[in-house]
Amino acid sequence: MSAGSLKDRLFERIGNARDDLVALTRDLIRIPTVNPPGDAYTDACEFIGRRLASRGFAVEYLRAEGGVGDSDRYPRTNVVARIEGKSPGATVHFNSHIDVVTPGEGWTMDPFAAEIRDGKIYGRGTCDMKGGLAASMIAAEALIADWPGFPGAIEISGTVDEETGGYAGVAWLAERGYFSQPRVDYVIIPEPLHKDCVCLGHRGVWWAEIEVKGRIAHGSMPFLGTSAVRGMAAFLDKIERELYPRLNQRRTAMPVIPEGARFSTLNFNSIHGGLAEGQDGFPAALVADSCRLVLDRRYLIEESQAEVRQEITDLLEAVSHERPDFSYEMRDLWSVDPVMTDEESPLVRALDGGIEQVLGKPSRHIASPGTYDQKHVRRIGHLKDCVAYGPGILDLAHQPDEYIGIDDMVQSAQVMAAATVDLLTGETSNA
Numbered sequence: 001m002s003a004g005s006l007k008d009r010l011f012e013r014i015g016n017a018r019d020d021l022v023a024l025t026r027d028l029i030r031i032p033t034v035n036p037p038g039d040a041y042t043d044a045c046e047f048i049g050r051r052l053a054s055r056g057f058a059v060e061y062l063r064a065e066g067g068v069g070d071s072d073r074y075p076r077t078n079v080v081a082r083i084e085g086k087s088p089g090a091t092v093h094f095n096s097h098i099d100v101v102t103p104g105e106g107w108t109m110d111p112f113a114a115e116i117r118d119g120k121i122y123g124r125g126t127c128d129m130k131g132g133l134a135a136s137m138i139a140a141e142a143l144i145a146d147w148p149g150f151p152g153a154i155e156i157s158g159t160v161d162e163e164t165g166g167y168a169g170v171a172w173l174a175e176r177g178y179f180s181q182p183r184v185d186y187v188i189i190p191e192p193l194h195k196d197c198v199c200l201g202h203r204g205v206w207w208a209e210i211e212v213k214g215r216i217a218h219g220s221m222p223f224l225g226t227s228a229v230r231g232m233a234a235f236l237d238k239i240e241r242e243l244y245p246r247l248n249q250r251r252t253a254m255p256v257i258p259e260g261a262r263f264s265t266l267n268f269n270s271i272h273g274g275l276a277e278g279q280d281g282f283p284a285a286l287v288a289d290s291c292r293l294v295l296d297r298r299y300l301i302e303e304s305q306a307e308v309r310q311e312i313t314d315l316l317e318a319v320s321h322e323r324p325d326f327s328y329e330m331r332d333l334w335s336v337d338p339v340m341t342d343e344e345s346p347l348v349r350a351l352d353g354g355i356e357q358v359l360g361k362p363s364r365h366i367a368s369p370g371t372y373d374q375k376h377v378r379r380i381g382h383l384k385d386c387v388a389y390g391p392g393i394l395d396l397a398h399q400p401d402e403y404i405g406i407d408d409m410v411q412s413a414q415v416m417a418a419a420t421v422d423l424l425t426g427e428t429s430n431a
C-alpha cells in the first residue's frame, strides 16, 4: 500500500471520528486538573491510560514522588503510553501537559462543563491544551487501526505542571530517559500554536530579584538615612534611558510570534519597598531600608544569558558610581536558554508535508514568545527533533471563555497522522 492511499484512508477515518474526538475532549475538560495546586492529575492520567490500553498501548503511570509540588494530597502523576510496531523503526512521541491554569474571572459559562457552541468547545484547557491531546490520541488510534503493520513505535504522554515549569512532569521523565534516544526519536507537543504553523522553539528567560539596600531612619529626617526606594528609582531610570532603547533595537532572526516578541523584552514583574504591603493603620515614619524588584527578561537566541545578566550588573555598577551610598544584591531566580529546532529537521518537514496535504497551503514556521516543555526535551533529553504543533489559537490560552474549534482539531489530527506516517517510514529523514 502506498503512503498516499494510506494517508487518504487516515484522513477519512479521522474525519469520521469527529464525534469521538469531541466526546474525548469534553471528557478531558470535565476533569478539572487545575494547577496550582495540581488537582485530579491521577484521574486524568487514568482516564487517558484506560483508553489507550484498550487500543493496545502499554501504559505506565509515573508519579514524580518527592518531586517539586508532589504530595499525597496532590500527587504528580504522569502517564506514558507506548505501542510497538511490527518492525524496527523510529519512535514518534506526542507529549501534552494535562494541567490547566485556574479559570479566573470573566467566564460567561461553566469553565468545566465543556459546552459546545457554533462548532467550538468551550472550557478551561480546551485550547491549552486538552484539544491538542485529544487530537493526537485520535490521530494515533486511527493510524494503528488503518496500518496494523506500522514500523517503529508511537508514544503518547500526559504530563503535569507545564504551567509551573514542568519539573515534576517532562523534566522528571526526561531525567529518567523518557525523552532521549534510543527510546524516542521525534517529539511533537500539541500546544495551541495554530493548525497551519510549526513552532520550532522559544526565546530564553532570565528572572532575577534585585534588592537595593538602604539605611533606616526617622521619616521626618530622611537625610539621616539612605532611602532604598530612591536608589531603586535611580536604577529604574537608568534602565528606562539606557537599556530599553537598546533592547528595542535587537531583533531576532527567530520567527517569534507575535511580531512584538521578536525583540528582546524586559518586564518588571513586581516591586516593593518600605512599609509592608497590605498593612493597615497608621504608617510608621521610616526611611525604606530595602526595595526589591523582580525582573523578567526574555532574550533572543542571538544573546547569551551571561551577556544579559552582565548588562543588568553594569547598570547597577554605574548607579553605584553615581551614588556612593547605593548598595544592592542580585539573586538569580530562574532561567531557561532559548531553543530552536532546525527547519531542515525531518520532523519539521514531515509536519510541513502534512499541513500542505490537509490544509492545501504551505506551513508557517514560528517560535513562541514564552517557554514550554520543549526546553526539558532539548536540555535534559538532548533530543533535537522536538517541536510544538497543535490546534488552537495561542491568544486564547489562559483567557476567560477559552475554546477550541472542532474543525481545527480534526484537521490537526489529520496533519499529525500524516506526519507520523512519514516519520515512521523514514520518508523525510534522508534528503
Ligand SMILES: [Zn+2]
Residues within 6 Å of the ligand: 097, 128, 129, 162, 191, 192, 372
Ligand atoms: Zn500549554
